Amino acid sequence: MRRTGIVWICVWLLGAGLILADVAAAQAPSAASIAIGGRLYDNWWKEGAGKAPTGDHPMWARQSTNKGKGATTWRCKECHGWDYRGKDGVYGSGSHFTGFPGITSVNARSVDQSLKMLTDPSHGFVSIVNGTHGTHLVNFLKHGLVDLSTVIDRKTKKPVKADEARGKQSFALCAGCHGPDGKLRNFGKPDDPEYVGTVARENPWEFVHKVRFGQPGSNPPMPSGIDLGWSLEDVLNILAYSQTLPEK
Numbered sequence: 001m002r003r004t005g006i007v008w009i010c011v012w013l014l015g016a017g018l019i020l021a022d023v024a025a026a027q028a029p030s031a032a033s034i035a036i037g038g039r040l041y042d043n044w045w046k047e048g049a050g051k052a053p054t055g056d057h058p059m060w061a062r063q064s065t066n067k068g069k070g071a072t073t074w075r076c077k078e079c080h081g082w083d084y085r086g087k088d089g090v091y092g093s094g095s096h097f098t099g100f101p102g103i104t105s106v107n108a109r110s111v112d113q114s115l116k117m118l119t120d121p122s123h124g125f126v127s128i129v130n131g132t133h134g135t136h137l138v139n140f141l142k143h144g145l146v147d148l149s150t151v152i153d154r155k156t157k158k159p160v161k162a163d164e165a166r167g168k169q170s171f172a173l174c175a176g177c178h179g180p181d182g183k184l185r186n187f188g189k190p191d192d193p194e195y196v197g198t199v200a201r202e203n204p205w206e207f208v209h210k211v212r213f214g215q216p217g218s219n220p221p222m223p224s225g226i227d228l229g230w231s232l233e234d235v236l237n238i239l240a241y242s243q244t245l246p247e248k
């Protein structure tokens with residue numbers, strides 16, 4: 001009698017455990033989904049969420065400092081920044097300045113509130129949100145954002161703390177596509193080249209975003225660091241090593 005009692009308790013505990021594990025799985029989205037969301041934030045039409053828009057974004061006329069035009073004005077990053085801090089971050093000055101806010105307080109909002117805000121006529125992202133892309137975008141907003149202001153020195157553009165030797169080890173993966181010196185692919189023009197080393201030094205915030213989430217629509221597809229299980233620390237190590245690579 002006592003034995004069967006214990007067996008039943010065990011079965012019950014196992015069942016409860018499975019239910020809890022299920023709830024946890026439902027709450028934590030997959031790294032792959034967060035990564036797609038990150039690439040949508042970078043450039044949603046290159047990530048396959050519709051056609052590149054032709055005119056300016058409806059909110060673009062609210063500002064006159066950023067002279068960008070057309071499709072560029074529809075990239076999330078163009079208004080909210082690679083550091084997700086908008087006017088309070090790196091885009092608080094320079095040619096990308098718009099005065100638009102950051103998105104770091106998004107965690108205080110529910111998923112529904114975030115989706116509603118994106119489909120609001122001022123934002124106008126109805127077609128993106130009404131597909132599976134909306135879920136990926138919200139997963140990125142809720143689980144993919146990191147605070148880069150404390151880990152990258154704004155003046156020197158260097159990681160505050162990083163292990164360059166470990167970064168060099170991880171760079172072996174990048175070297176397969178970008179070459180050991182990062183110069184195999186030129187993202188700029190033939191007479192004004194831009195390599196891994198250039199992006200790492202000039203825009204470490206963009207570098208971190210792209211290494212964490214991948215490059216939208218790239219061929220071959222660039223892997224996403226969070227998909228590979230890399231922590232922010234791992235990515236900062238790669239940044240430190242990449243800043244030693246040639247710029248030109």
Ligand code: HEC
Pocket residue numbers: 040041044057059060073074075076077078079080100101102103104105106114117118122123125137141
């Ligand atoms: C043309 C500029 C612009 C673009 C492009 C843009 N936003 Fe926004 N976003 C804003 C402005 C301005 C606000 C502030 C709310 C308002 O004025 O309507 C905002 C607010 C937000 C907020 C809420 C911030 C908060 O805490 O209140 C989030 C999250 C957000 N945007 C995400 C996105 C995402 C994701 C994309 C890309 C799919 C995007 N935005 C594209 C201008 C833009």
Ligand code: HEC
Pocket residue numbers: 170171173174175176177178185186187196199200207210211215218219220221222223238242
């Ligand atoms: C499977 C191949 C592949 C791997 C591996 C890879 N990349 Fe890429 N990466 C690409 C492609 C393709 C592009 C887009 C190139 C283009 O636009 O000309 C790209 C773009 C980039 C860009 C952005 C260029 C820009 O300004 O738009 C950076 C920075 C970059 N890679 C760094 C890295 C780093 C660092 C690693 C290792 C963590 C890495 N990549 C691994 C294929 C790869």
